[in-house]
Amino acid sequence: MGQDVFFGGWAGLGRTLLVGPLAYVALVFMLRASGKRTLSKMNAFDLIVTVALGSTLATVLLNRSVPLAEGVMALGLLISLQFVITWLSVRSERFQGLVKAEPTLIMREGAFLDGAMRRQRITREEIEAAMRESGLGDVDDVACAVLETDGSVSIIGKSSDGS
Known part of the structure; x- marks a missing residue:
């Protein structure tokens, strides 16, 4: 078993310490800009978006092959898609029926x-x-x-x- 299982080197730690706060700040900024609906009580669609955001953030933090700019763009894309879906569901009952269950x-x-x-x-x-x-x-x-x-x-x- 190699030593990289426990410690992959200082470069990886440095990248995580640099990229982590930057990606986190970008995510918080995008969530605040997208409005309260993004952070409201979740239906199934909102839960999927939340899990995808967390997975994307983790990938940006831990996968050296994903540059910060691409990760931030992926986060922005997920938030934008969620915004479009909720915008459409507010304006179209037919579309709302596709993404939201009935009580x-x-x-x-x-x-x-x-x-x-x-x-x-x-x-x-x-x-x-x-x-x-x-x-x-x-x-x-x-x-x-x-x-x-x-x-x-x-x-x-x-x-x-x-x-």
Whole structure:
């Protein structure tokens, strides 16, 4: 086993120390310039872009064959594509349907909707945890529960007058 498994040389460390902060600052600048939507609660598409950004940043930091300029361009391209996709989805319901899921009703009037829960792969325990977070301990106090597009569960309680 060669020594480069543990230490590849001072040049690699120096490159990482130089390129790392520059790539990081470029990424932060581009994220700030792209607007709050880029950093909002994530749907599946946003998660993919976030993972791709992290992977690209890691590649720029650790792969000596990727120059900083190319890495920054790749980061900018991913952020630009995400901006275009969200811009189009705000302006076209048809396009939005391609990239964003619809919320799903998973509980109504205290009754779990087992078919919807199975399709969405969510358990009663997860809904009950969301109920507790909403301050509700009894299913009879729930008007409905909705699995949102970002994977969170929204609980709507019945009003205090019983309706």
